[in-house]
Amino acid sequence: MMKRSSIRWNTALIIGGILTALLIATALLSLVWTPEVPTRVRVAMRLKGPLEAGLLGTDHFGRDVLSLLMVGAWNSLAIAWPAVLLGAAIGTAIGCAAAAWKGIADEIAMRASDVVFAFPAVLSAIMIGALVGSGPLAAILAIAVFNVPVFARVTRGVALQVWTLDYIAAARAIGKHPLRITWEDVIPNIAGALIVQVTIQLALAILTEAGLSYLGLGVRPPNPSWGRMLSDAQTYLSQAPHLAIAPGIAIALSVLGLNLLGDGLRDALDPTLKGRSAPA
Amino acid sequence: MSKRILAAALLLSVSVLPAYAAKTSLVVGMPIEPPGLDPTIAAPVAIREVTLANLYEGLVRIDRNGKVQPLLAKSWEISPDGLTYTFRLQEGVKFHDGTTFDSADVKFAFDRARDPKSTNAQKQIFAPIVSIETPDPATVVIKLKETSGNFLTYLGWGDAVIVASETAAGNAANPVGTGPFKFKSWTRGDRVELVKNPDYWQKDKTKLESVTFRFISDSQAQVAAVRAGDVDAFPNLAAPELFAEFQKDSRFKAVAGNTEGETVAGMNNAKKPFDDVRVRRALMHAIDRKALIEGAYSGFGTPIGSFFSPNNPAYVDTTNVIPYDPAKAKALLAEAGYGNGLSITIKSPQMAYASRSAELMAAMLSEVGVEMKIIPTEFPAKWIEEVFKNKDYDVTIVSHTEPLDIDIFARDSYYFNYKNDKFKALIADAAKTTDEKARFAKYAEAQKILAEDVPALFLFQLPKLGVWNAKLQGMWENSPIPINDVTEVSWTE
Numbered sequence: 001m002m003k004r005s006s007i008r009w010n011t012a013l014i015i016g017g018i019l020t021a022l023l024i025a026t027a028l029l030s031l032v033w034t035p036e037v038p039t040r041v042r043v044a045m046r047l048k049g050p051l052e053a054g055l056l057g058t059d060h061f062g063r064d065v066l067s068l069l070m071v072g073a074w075n076s077l078a079i080a081w082p083a084v085l086l087g088a089a090i091g092t093a094i095g096c097a098a099a100a101w102k103g104i105a106d107e108i109a110m111r112a113s114d115v116v117f118a119f120p121a122v123l124s125a126i127m128i129g130a131l132v133g134s135g136p137l138a139a140i141l142a143i144a145v146f147n148v149p150v151f152a153r154v155t156r157g158v159a160l161q162v163w164t165l166d167y168i169a170a171a172r173a174i175g176k177h178p179l180r181i182t183w184e185d186v187i188p189n190i191a192g193a194l195i196v197q198v199t200i201q202l203a204l205a206i207l208t209e210a211g212l213s214y215l216g217l218g219v220r221p222p223n224p225s226w227g228r229m230l231s232d233a234q235t236y237l238s239q240a241p242h243l244a245i246a247p248g249i250a251i252a253l254s255v256l257g258l259n260l261l262g263d264g265l266r267d268a269l270d271p272t273l274k275g276r277s278a279p280a
Numbered sequence: 281m282s283k284r285i286l287a288a289a290l291l292l293s294v295s296v297l298p299a300y301a302a303k304t305s306l307v308v309g310m311p312i313e314p315p316g317l318d319p320t321i322a323a324p325v326a327i328r329e330v331t332l333a334n335l336y337e338g339l340v341r342i343d344r345n346g347k348v349q350p351l352l353a354k355s356w357e358i359s360p361d362g363l364t365y366t367f368r369l370q371e372g373v374k375f376h377d378g379t380t381f382d383s384a385d386v387k388f389a390f391d392r393a394r395d396p397k398s399t400n401a402q403k404q405i406f407a408p409i410v411s412i413e414t415p416d417p418a419t420v421v422i423k424l425k426e427t428s429g430n431f432l433t434y435l436g437w438g439d440a441v442i443v444a445s446e447t448a449a450g451n452a453a454n455p456v457g458t459g460p461f462k463f464k465s466w467t468r469g470d471r472v473e474l475v476k477n478p479d480y481w482q483k484d485k486t487k488l489e490s491v492t493f494r495f496i497s498d499s500q501a502q503v504a505a506v507r508a509g510d511v512d513a514f515p516n517l518a519a520p521e522l523f524a525e526f527q528k529d530s531r532f533k534a535v536a537g538n539t540e541g542e543t544v545a546g547m548n549n550a551k552k553p554f555d556d557v558r559v560r561r562a563l564m565h566a567i568d569r570k571a572l573i574e575g576a577y578s579g580f581g582t583p584i585g586s587f588f589s590p591n592n593p594a595y596v597d598t599t600n601v602i603p604y605d606p607a608k609a610k611a612l613l614a615e616a617g618y619g620n621g622l623s624i625t626i627k628s629p630q631m632a633y634a635s636r637s638a639e640l641m642a643a644m645l646s647e648v649g650v651e652m653k654i655i656p657t658e659f660p661a662k663w664i665e666e667v668f669k670n671k672d673y674d675v676t677i678v679s680h681t682e683p684l685d686i687d688i689f690a691r692d693s694y695y696f697n698y699k700n701d702k703f704k705a706l707i708a709d710a711a712k713t714t715d716e717k718a719r720f721a722k723y724a725e726a727q728k729i730l731a732e733d734v735p736a737l738f739l740f741q742l743p744k745l746g747v748w749n750a751k752l753q754g755m756w757e758n759s760p761i762p763i764n765d766v767t768e769v770s771w772t773e
Contacts, residue, residue: 041643058520061575061640126453134656216630221639221654235499235519235632 013264017258027074027246028243036064038071039222047240057242060232065246068224072247075136075219076226076254080205083140087147088198094148094164095155096186100178106156121146121208125217139218143205154197158190192269196262203258210251302771304489306752308764309502309511311518313469313495316452319438320393323401325681325762328438329515330472330493333760333765336441336457339367339420340432341387346433346591346683346760351421352381352442352458362427364713367420373481375444376462388445390422404711405434405685427538427712429719437683437761460486460767470495487770490656500660503545506532506747512757513748515764516733518632520578523745534747536580537758540589540683541742543581543633545626546676548665549735550697560734561602562612566648567641568604573740576636580743586727587686589762590741594720598731598738609648621649626675627667629659634677637739641677669696679742683761686726687711689735698735 035054042062050057056065098109119127125134125142132138162168163186171181212218213227221228226247233243314326319336333341350356352479353367373381392398394406408424408431410695415421417504434440447456452521461474472493476486494511496502499519505511516539517523526534544687547554547563554560569583582590585598594595613619615640628638635656642652652675657663659678667673676695682687688694690707703726710722754769 039643039646041571041575041640043568043575043640046575061643216656220656221635222642235521238525239521245535 008268010264010267012260013268016257016260016262016264019253020261023073023254023257024077026070027077030070030074031069034064034070036067038063038135038224040064047236047243049240050242052090056246057240059229059242059243060236063125065229068229069226069246069250072224072226072229073250073254075223076206076209076264077145079136079139079209079218080202083143083209084147084198084201084205086140086144087201088151088194088257090144091148091151091153092155092187092194094152095157096159096182098152098156099159099186100140101184109152113152116145116149119146120149122211122215122217125212129217134217135220136218139212142212142217142249143208147205151194151197152202154193155190158193159186162186162189171244196266196269199258199262199265203255203262206254206258210247302773304485304487304771305492306488306490306766306769307494307510307512308766309493309494309496309505309514310517310764311495311499311502312498314472317455317472318443318448318451319441319462319465320389320443321399321452328762330495331455331457331762332438332441332761332763333459333767334461334474334491335455335459335463336438336443337459338436338441339369342433342436342438342761342763343592344615344756344758344760344765346758347772348436351436352386356443358714363424365422365424365431367422369418369420370481371390371418371487373458374479374694375447375458376456376477377444377447378479379444379446381442381444381458383420384417384439385442386420387414388448388524389442390440392443392448392665400439402434402437402439402682405431405437405440420687427714429711429716430664430715433684438763461488461491464490473687487766488766491766493764495668507710509749511745513752513769515537515746515748515755516759517742517745517747520580520743520745523580523747524578526747531750532747533750533752533755534745534756537744537746537756538589539681539742539744539759540591540761541679541681542584542587542685543637543677543679543739545637545737545739546678546696547734547736548671548673548675548697550671551674551697553622553624556731557615558612559618559622560617560737560742562609562616562618563645563650564602564734564737565605565609565612566645566650567737567739568644569599569739570604572637572644573681575640576633577740577743581740582743584738584741586600586731586738587680587689587736588723588727590685591758592684592723594723596724596727598727601728601731602734606648616704618649621651623651623653624674625653625655626677627628627655627663627673628659628677629663631679633679633742635709638677671697673693675737677739679706681742686723686730689730696735700729700733700735703729703733 045053045058045062048058054064054066059065071226094109098106121142124145125138126205128141129138168181168185171185209218210227214231218227219225229247230244235244310329312326314330315324316322317331319327319331337351337659341348341351352370354370356365356367358365369383375381390412393400394409399683408428409422410425413421437679442464443451456771457592460477460480462477464473464475466472474491476489496505502514502517503522506514510596523534528534549555572577573581583599585601588595626638628635638654642654657666667676688706689698690704706722708728713719713722748755751772752769753772756765
């Protein structure tokens with residue numbers, strides 16, 4: 001059932017792909033060019049509306065909102081990517097081990113992931129923040145921690161199915177070590193499901209990063225972050241609604257784009273899963 | 281047509297209804313809940329904001345203009361040498377528990393406050409006292425070992441209110457004073473309720489039957505509560521950007537007054553590079569105070585050049601001693617050996633004024649080649665531990681809300697690590713000077729020393745952004761001391 005096939009294009013895949021590509025392109029562009037220096041404070045030009053000063057106006061310090069958004073995109077991805085990859089690496093290893101050895105190893109891995117699941121990301125971020133000091137590192141670790149059980153379960157689920165297939169039985173019969181079986185036969189066959197999950201978790205990670213920064217636990221000022229832009233905008237809502245709308249739309253589009261991409265990829269890579277929601 | 285007549289008649293009848301007796305309850309909003317209700321044992325400003333003048337009274341009171349007025353002491357004499365104060369007390373005053381107030385209570389209260397084991401936050405008030413005598417129940421004689429120019433003013437602070445020996449120990453949870461309001465209940469995390477004291481010694485002093493203090497920390501919620509009428513008055517609104525809307529709304533009175541809160545970015549004067557006055561001056565030159573106030577406090581607040589409130593009669597304007605001048609800042613940094621840049625950190629507490637100021641200052645300093653990294657911290661607990669006690673910081677930012685607190689720069693172990701013997705001597709001298717003019721001149725000189733030496737970056741005076749129902753009268757527009765005196769507040773209809 002996991003056989004590779006050529007990609008089947010679908011609407012979700014195309015829209016999600018475009019939005020995600022835009023997000024990544026914006027983030028990369030911000031490294032070399034922004035309309036203004038995003039941290040430059042121009043108090044005389046504070047709270048200007050869209051088009052009055054720059055495309056999206058200025059914030060309460062007179063900083064250019066578009067430039068802040070662009071750098072915010074990079075900061076958002078710079079936390080979300082390593083966090084999800086770290087979580088995915090550890091989670092996949094645990095899931096594979098559980099599927100390979102089953103029994104007690106499986107039981108321990110799954111109960112442990114239940115425990116980690118019980119802590120919301122924000123709570124673990126506060127705990128980790130207390131240990132390593134709040135900041136980007138704490139945010140990455142916190143998001144990684146809540147990604148571990150997600151990947152552990154997804155991996156275990158699909159890997160268990162692979163382990164029942166005949167060629168695995170054959171590999172075992174010739175005395176191949178479970179580690180080698182996992183590396184050479186199982187992982188290539190579950191890669192599709194993992195890629196889908198990474199995409200969906202990225203969306204969640206961006207949302208969580210925004211939430212953590214909103215609470216002051218993520219990217220540190222003056223480095224721009226979408227979440228903190230939202231929290232800063234809160235008290236200016238009646239005077240300058242664009243300050244909240246701009247990062248709000250940025251977050252919504254990024255999350256939507258990655259989710260659509262994830263759905264699209266799932267349908268494209270594995271038609272048998274069509275219509276089912278992603279396991280989480 | 282007839283409908284219209286009917287409507288008109290109805291309207292008329294409504295308008296000629298007898299004016300109902302004006303409302304007699306008041307709900308006051310505060311951003312921070314006090315940790316207890318005894319101002320004589322702990323420092324938090326919120327304690328005074330609930331209790332001072334309302335629940336507890338001192339020998340004297342500070343009025344809304346910052347002047348000393350008689351209260352429990354109806355008059356006093358000061359000996360020519362300035363060392364003996366004889367207070368004549370009001371008679372017929374009762375504490376809320378029914379016991380009588382007399383000179384023994386004054387002696388008890390002050391002895392309790394100046395006891396070595398006391399946790400009173402302002403012990404300098406009582407430090408000059410040698411003895412307290414009570415020749416009769418209505419007279420108190422206080423002898424000082426040295427003259428104290430601010431002694432009477434100090435006696436109006438929350439730290440010097442008169443408490444009774446029978447009840448003092450329980451005051452933090454169940455306050456008993458002599459004020460016009462009695463304690464009714466305290467719902468932790470929500471509100472403190474006070475009711476009128478029927479036996480108050482100044483009959484008809486207050487028109488209010490009950491006062492409730494509600495604690496709302498979120499600035500959006502504060503504004504919503506005022507708008508909805510859940511809170512009648514918010515004397516210290518935390519969000520200046522929302523204040524402007526109240527100024528436009530005729531249902532509310534919005535007054536931007538003054539507080540005693542000097543907002544300063546304290547520097548660790550014992551640590552490199554802040555031990556070099558050229559660096560401190562350079563940083564001050566790099567800060568545009570006007571822009572800072574605009575960005576951090578929506579333009580409310582007064583620039584300061586030293587550590588003195590513009591409210592105070594002894595205030596001198598020192599904002600031009602080290603004005604905004606980035607070129608000069610760069611030159612001074614180069615002179616001090618930091619021409620190629622300097623990297624420092626600021627520990628910034630969570631209050632909006634502090635974190636916004638920190639961000640703005642970081643941006644301004646980057647223009648002169650100083651990279652200031654922002655490290656968030658929590659006020660009060662974490663800040664007290666890291667900055668105030670352990671002095672583990674480069675730069676920090678906080679507002680000092682005590683009145684007349686310039687002497688903190690003369691204290692040995694204060695968190696600025698600032699040592700200036702000349703300044704110290706001058707402050708000690710000023711405190712002892714009873715002649716007002718001479719004392720003011722000394723304070724003026726002290727302000728100038730600080731302005732030139734910049735042990736801290738002097739930024740702005742925190743405004744008191746008060747909002748209340750337009751039908752309320754008698755609210756204080758300024759805060760000469762931390763207080764929410766509602767004893768003269770009433771509803772006009």
